[in-house]
Amino acid sequence: MYEINADKKYAVNLVTHTCSCWVWQVSGLSCSHAIAAVDHRHQDVTEFCGVYFTIQIYHRANSLPFNPMPDTLELQDIVYGRQLQGEPRVGQRSNARAIMS
Numbered sequence: 161m162y163e164i165n166a167d168k169k170y171a172v173n174l175v176t177h178t179c180s181c182w183v184w185q186v187s188g189l190s191c192s193h194a195i196a197a198v199d200h201r202h203q204d205v206t207e208f209c210g211v212y213f214t215i216q217i218y219h220r221a222n223s224l225p226f227n228p229m230p231d232t233l234e235l236q237d238i239v240y241g242r243q244l245q246g247e248p249r250v251g252q253r254s255n256a257r258a259i260m261s
């Protein structure tokens with residue numbers, strides 16, 4: 161357990177990978193307070209990253225093949241948001257088609 165004095169005091173626990181600023185818990189990446197504590201112990205800061213930021217997980221996530229998306233995606237009969245008063249209904253439009261590029 162470390163107490164890091166920056167603009168405020170932050171409690172860093174290297175065992176549970178937590179800091180009182182909450183950046184470490186939320187992002188999975190070590191915050192500057194945790195890095196200061198790890199540096200004080202002369203350890204490698206990459207050992208304290210979340211498992212999802214490792215090269216092994218990156219390779220595993222991208223190891224599965226995936227099909228490329230088409231250049232133009234035609235979306236038909238999809239209503240976005242709520243209908244405003246006075247605005248014609250989607251079905252009343254002659255060309256109710258959204259094209260995303």
Ligand SMILES: [Zn+2]
Pocket residue numbers: 170179180181182183184191192193194
């Ligand atoms: Zn912190």
